[in-house]
Amino acid sequence: MTKRNMTNQVNDAQLNVPVHLPHALKAFAEALMTELPQEYLDKEARKARGNTPMATGDGDIEITTLGQTFTITSDDPDKPMVSVPVGQSDKVTTASIPWQKICGVLFQELISLFDKPDGETDTTYAMETVMARVNWFIDQGLTEDDGRLKIDQSKLPEVRDPDEVAQFLNSLKRQFKSKSRGTPTLNLSVVCPQPPAEVLQQTFATPNTDYGSVFQIPNTDGFGSHQTSDEVATGQQDESPSLSRSVSPNPVTSGETGGANGSQASPTIFQDREKMTQVIIEAIGGEPRTIGYLKKVLCDIDEDTWKARLNAMIETGEIVKEGVRRSCRYSIPEVIA
Numbered sequence: 001m002t003k004r005n006m007t008n009q010v011n012d013a014q015l016n017v018p019v020h021l022p023h024a025l026k027a028f029a030e031a032l033m034t035e036l037p038q039e040y041l042d043k044e045a046r047k048a049r050g051n052t053p054m055a056t057g058d059g060d061i062e063i064t065t066l067g068q069t070f071t072i073t074s075d076d077p078d079k080p081m082v083s084v085p086v087g088q089s090d091k092v093t094t095a096s097i098p099w100q101k102i103c104g105v106l107f108q109e110l111i112s113l114f115d116k117p118d119g120e121t122d123t124t125y126a127m128e129t130v131m132a133r134v135n136w137f138i139d140q141g142l143t144e145d146d147g148r149l150k151i152d153q154s155k156l157p158e159v160r161d162p163d164e165v166a167q168f169l170n171s172l173k174r175q176f177k178s179k180s181r182g183t184p185t186l187n188l189s190v191v192c193p194q195p196p197a198e199v200l201q202q203t204f205a206t207p208n209t210d211y212g213s214v215f216q217i218p219n220t221d222g223f224g225s226h227q228t229s230d231e232v233a234t235g236q237q238d239e240s241p242s243l244s245r246s247v248s249p250n251p252v253t254s255g256e257t258g259g260a261n262g263s264q265a266s267p268t269i270f271q272d273r274e275k276m277t278q279v280i281i282e283a284i285g286g287e288p289r290t291i292g293y294l295k296k297v298l299c300d301i302d303e304d305t306w307k308a309r310l311n312a313m314i315e316t317g318e319i320v321k322e323g324v325r326r327s328c329r330y331s332i333p334e335v336i337a
Helices: 003-013 020-033 043-049 099-113 124-139 162-171 197-201 258-263 265-284 291-297 303-316
Strands: 055-057 061-065 068-074 082-084 087-094 142-145 148-151 175-180 188-191 320-322 329-331
Touching (some): 043 087, 099 124, 265 303
Antiparallel strands (some): 061 068, 087 175, 142 148, 320 329
16 A cells, blocks of 8 residues: 555554654665665666566565564555566656746846936836736735745736747746656555553552541541541442442431531542542653553543543643644643653
8 A cells, every 4th residue: 555554554553653763764764765776767668668667575574662563564465565666767857947037137128128328227117117017916816824925826817928928938948858766656554563561451559548648637527527538428429430439338327417428529529530630640651642542541441531630630730732633642741740
């Protein structure tokens, strides 16, 4: 397949690509290209040769860095990974035209056209009429997109004598024959690495969320009665299936008011939120992570639950979100880390 196939595979994997990898591989590929042999044939020789490629290449390519292995292989096993045709020895190439110099010559012609017999130069027509008219012509095609100006040639008015103008422009072309490498046909597929098994299976220590370890709470029957994280109120559904929550061994009796039971809900929600915060921080670790990476690491937790907490942490500055879409990365600020 084409490079687009590999691009889609890399995007679907949502990798955390090491920054040095693509730059190093590009420089290495460019260095290798200069050493590749190339055969150049003219049109008649290429026709006699037919579709026989100059060279074909097969064999898996493995690239390993920082514990990750990328494998480039063939997409269709019945075809070579790369097929390189012969190059052209007679490619017609058009030389670059110095448009600024040419415009200067034309403008000087307009100035010299009105030279007076006494040798004095009259620049009135060139400076006041032609220059203003050409700038007006350019302004007709100006468009702005996200603060950037460009000239849309489809909006430019046509000249009155297009045939003569086209003949003039064609007369400026200078062409020559050059050599050109053959464009290879690619049949490639890439197998992207998965996070190590220890990352997918790792567990995170549950933080100490006991109120009594932080605050001095009076031992009363109302809010703040000294309870551990295992002694939480009954009658509440677990909003986060992945976070354990046990039932209090001492449920509210019929003689007790609902105030005490209801008052224990706030510590419970706080405890779950702190647990989720710690889990997300541990999952991100010390380097920027993609949303795809977090999905794999937090696969045992309800996605809506941890995403809601992640968004809340972004708003409070506990997590930094950079980039958009597939290039988006989540990281921990240094002060928090």
